[in-house]
Amino acid sequence: MTASYKIEIQQTGDSFDCAADDAILRGGQRAGLGLSYDCNVGGCGSCKFEVVEGEIENMWEDAPGLNPRDVKRGKLLACQCRPKSDAVIKMITMDEFVPQTNPQRFAGKLEMIRDLTNDIREFRFKSANGFSSFQPGQYALLNLPGVEGGRAYSMSNIGNDDGSWEFIIRLVPDGKGTNALFKLNEGDEIEIDGPYGMAYLRTDAPRDIVCIGGGSGLAPMLSIARGVAAADGMDDVKVHLFYGARGPQDLCGEEELKALGQSADR
Structure with a gap:
């Protein structure tokens, strides 16, 4: 069984359990906390935090989401750090980042592959546990064979009751993620982690x-x-x-x- 550690947010006193193999950001989101974020893959810098107490593993020290000043000040990215002990951190939390659906990690079986153009394909995965709750416009992280770290891809369908997660993805010639994805066959399984993302449909907005x-x-x-x-x-x-x-x-x-x-x- 994977070990888990207690992570406490100093400013609010909120705490959550985070698995040793999970990113701190995603562990907090799974617990329903509004930890600030956007891209989830180390590029935007929205999930910066500081360690007050405890030991943290930084999985990507050269992530573009941190500038030299951030590094000098001891800033880290919650999407690129895993706990190695119980810890206390300083991090921005806001109600707007509280997930509409707490993300999960689950096995997804590739049910369908369809060519849309010479380098764009539609993929449909079905979750083993039937989970497929997400907001229109959100994304999931696909953990692909031989690729370090999850790759973020937006769903093209909407939340449903049959466990379906559909994606429209272009093959990037030198992209490790898409090359691994395009080598999958129907029936293969991967780990999917989601949903994530703040650029989703707000159904209470009256505007076009x-x-x-x-x-x-x-x-x-x-x-x-x-x-x-x-x-x-x-x-x-x-x-x-x-x-x-x-x-x-x-x-x-x-x-x-x-x-x-x-x-x-x-």
């Missing part, structure tokens, strides 16, 4: 919505548009979706968008 995406960036836009169509009380909300690509051969999702427009009648 503008979505802008390109290439495989259609995924979260499609999820948001589908979320609007499925939501109660958003019949008068219009979605203006602007989608671009390098050329006609790189466009995808036309069938899905047409079907969505017809079903939503807007």
